[in-house]
Amino acid sequence: MTKICSNFLQKCGGCPLLAVPYGKQLADKHARLQKLLGRFAPVEPVRGMAEPWHYRNKAIASFAMKQGKLVCGLYAEGTHRVLPGSDCLLQAEVLNRTLEAVLEAARSCRWTAFDEDRRTGLLRHVVLRGTRDGNVLVTLVTPTPELPGSRNFCAALRKKAPWVAGVVQNINPTLTSAVLGNREKVLYGPGSVLDTLCGLRFAISSRSFYQVNPVQTEVLYRTAMELAGLTGRELVIDAYCGIGTIGLCAAPQAGQVIGVERNPAAVRDAVANARRNGLQNARFFCADATEWMREAAAKALHPDVVFLDPPRAGSTPACIEAVVRMAPRRVVYVSCDPETLARDVALFARQGYQARRFVPVDMFPHTHHVETVVLLSKLNTKQHIEVELNLDELDLTAAESKATYDEIKAYVLEKYGLKVSSLYISQVKRKCGLDVGQNYNLSKKEDAKVPQCPPEKEAAIMDALKHFHMV
Numbered sequence: 001m002t003k004i005c006s007n008f009l010q011k012c013g014g015c016p017l018l019a020v021p022y023g024k025q026l027a028d029k030h031a032r033l034q035k036l037l038g039r040f041a042p043v044e045p046v047r048g049m050a051e052p053w054h055y056r057n058k059a060i061a062s063f064a065m066k067q068g069k070l071v072c073g074l075y076a077e078g079t080h081r082v083l084p085g086s087d088c089l090l091q092a093e094v095l096n097r098t099l100e101a102v103l104e105a106a107r108s109c110r111w112t113a114f115d116e117d118r119r120t121g122l123l124r125h126v127v128l129r130g131t132r133d134g135n136v137l138v139t140l141v142t143p144t145p146e147l148p149g150s151r152n153f154c155a156a157l158r159k160k161a162p163w164v165a166g167v168v169q170n171i172n173p174t175l176t177s178a179v180l181g182n183r184e185k186v187l188y189g190p191g192s193v194l195d196t197l198c199g200l201r202f203a204i205s206s207r208s209f210y211q212v213n214p215v216q217t218e219v220l221y222r223t224a225m226e227l228a229g230l231t232g233r234e235l236v237i238d239a240y241c242g243i244g245t246i247g248l249c250a251a252p253q254a255g256q257v258i259g260v261e262r263n264p265a266a267v268r269d270a271v272a273n274a275r276r277n278g279l280q281n282a283r284f285f286c287a288d289a290t291e292w293m294r295e296a297a298a299k300a301l302h303p304d305v306v307f308l309d310p311p312r313a314g315s316t317p318a319c320i321e322a323v324v325r326m327a328p329r330r331v332v333y334v335s336c337d338p339e340t341l342a343r344d345v346a347l348f349a350r351q352g353y354q355a356r357r358f359v360p361v362d363m364f365p366h367t368h369h370v371e372t373v374v375l376l377s378k379l380n381t382k383q384h385i386e387v388e389l390n391l392d393e394l395d396l397t398a399a400e401s402k403a404t405y406d407e408i409k410a411y412v413l414e415k416y417g418l419k420v421s422s423l424y425i426s427q428v429k430r431k432c433g434l435d436v437g438q439n440y441n442l443s444k445k446e447d448a449k450v451p452q453c454p455p456e457k458e459a460a461i462m463d464a465l466k467h468f469h470m471v
Contacts, residue, residue: 005089013077015090015366022052026362029370033360036342037372040355047219052365057130057195058212059088059095060179063106063113063123070113072103072126078421090366094163095128098136101161102126108156109149114142116175122147124172125179129204131195132214135165139206140187141180143173147187154188165193168206176456177419180207198222198249200277208269209242213363220334220361220371221249224307227332227357227375230254234304237296237328239289239319244270244282246307246334251279258303259284260292289315293322302326308333311414312407313467314340317347324351331376336363339407341372352379403468411464418460424453428461434470 007014017025026046034043049055061072064082071084086099106123114121125141138157140147147153147169154167166189172181184191184206192205197214198221204210211217224246230236230253238247241259243266251257251274259282261267267286274282285292289310306328308315314337323331331353335341345355353376363371403411405422412420453461 005087007074007083007085007088011077012074012083014074014088016368017366018089020366022048022365025365029360029362029368033338033358033370033372036338037345037355037358037374040342040345040349041358041374043358043360046360046362046370047216047223048362049216049365052362053089054091054093055213055215055365056088056091056095057132057214058210059091059099059128059130060125061086061099061128062125065113065115065121070103070107070111070123072099072106092130094134094136095130098128098130098138098161098164099126101157101164102128102138102140104160105153105156109153111149111153119143127170127179127206129193129206129208129210131193131204133194133196134163135193136161136163137166137168137189137191137193137204137206138164139168139170139180139184141170141172143171145169145171145183145185150187158188165189166191170206176417177413178417180417197245200248200273202243202245202248202273203269203276205269207265209263209266210245211363216361216363216371217245220363220373221246223359223361223373224332224334225250225253227359227373228253228305228307228330230305235302236305236307237293237303237326238307238309239293239315240308240310241270241284242266242309244273244284246309247282247284248273248277248279250305250307251282254305255281257282260287260289262286262288290319290322293319293326297322297325303328305329306331310335312337312340312410313414314344320344320347321351324348324353327378329377333374333376335372335374336369337407337410338370338372341374345374345376348376353377354379403464403470408461408464408468411467412457412460415463416456416460418457420453420457420461423451424457425461427453428458428465429470432462432465432470434465 026048030046037043062082063072073082073084076083086096111123112121114124127139129137167187168191169185169187170180171183192203194201233255236250236254236257238259241247241261244259247257247259264286267284270284306323356375359373361371405425408425412418
């Protein structure tokens with residue numbers, strides 16, 4: 001059944017495939033994966049949702065003033081124009097109801113939206129994190145620590161939405177596209193909510209990385225555990241572990257788990273989550289995954305299973321080389337980007353690890369995104385057949401040399417927390433002598449003033465171009 005909402009008709013951009021029947025979405029995603037990955041191993045059918053609606057447990061909305069009245073909603077795609085409304089078909093219904101309650105409570109306090117040009121107003125954004133129990137954490141993003149009437153707001157919100165378990169104020173004074181700042185204070189409740197995933201309890205704060213589709217996350221993690229083939233004795237490494245979700249899901253079936261994550265706050269959460277669930281066989285290290293894996297390989301650490309769950313940009317050649325030196329029996333790679341996955345699987349193949357199974361999971365229905373779990377295992381050097389690989393045919397650098405604007409945007413957002421426009425990317429590409437297409441993003445008006453890319457965004461885009469080997 002196809003559904004349409006007002007935000008989709010106004011081009012919010014959150015669900016570009018909403019008008020495409022869900023069965024066709026899954027078929028198209030499978031065809032794309034088969035084209036990219038089928039040369040390594042067969043790609044299984046995409047594991048989709050029975051009910052692909054209202055699945056998101058996280059919502060981000062922005063405030064604005066419309067005719068003197070505070071409104072809240074999503075940005076129209078590629079703009080900072082707020083589309084008022086709280087009827088998103090992808091967000092959990094409790095989050096939609098919470099967004100309505102937040103707006104009503106804020107209006108009762110006579111709060112106004114922050115105006116970036118005038119530097120006036122109180123509210124920038126609201127971030128909602130929901131749990132499967134129906135509890136919600138509300139985070140208000142403000143430009144300064146001052147929030148007069150915050151107690152009245154919390155009381156009004158709790159009256160309208162008693163399921164709200166906590167309210168946090170996040171202070172973000174920067175004039176960037178990053179939603180959250182680095183400072184927070186708790187206005188009500190514990191400052192986090194507890195969610196259940198694969199039988200374990202995880203604390204989620206406003207800044208925690210946590211998969212946004214709880215139903216499909218369990219499918220994803222069960223698939224990863226199935227491919228890992230754990231028997232209760234293995235030494236397992238969980239690289240890019242975040243708050244420890246994959247590693248802790250593996251811990252009851254493993255001998256020992258080591259998690260590696262460079263974000264200190266995430267590591268603290270991972271340690272707390274292990275303690276909360278009574279898992280004593282899991283340790284976590286705060287370090288860059290590539291650097292830690294290289295040092296561990298140099299010290300002759302030999303895990304049985306390695307989980308890799310890198311960001312959208314994929315893993316690094318140095319990390320993959322370190323994994324190969326460790327010679328694990330199995331590598332289970334969880335990817336959110338098929339292009340970088342193809343690149344990394346090819347690197348593993350060149351060093352003796354063959355893809356055995358690709359299992360896609362549709363974590364984000366009605367969008368182009370898809371997660372894929374792949375099992376890699378070492379070839380038996382006594383039995384395997386030598387195959388000459390044509391590197392041109394494999395096109396190992398296709399994802400790097402032909403990165404799309406969306407991939408560059410995703411890389412910059414993931415690494416720097418900045419949103420960059422296609423216009424800014426094209427300006428930086430021109431400076432580097434790269435082709436951007438004739439008249440790309442040029443105004444038709446002769447005297448039009450074209451905004452120029454700010455230095456911090458130019459530096460971030462340059463880093464992305466270098467990452468994708470485009471410069």
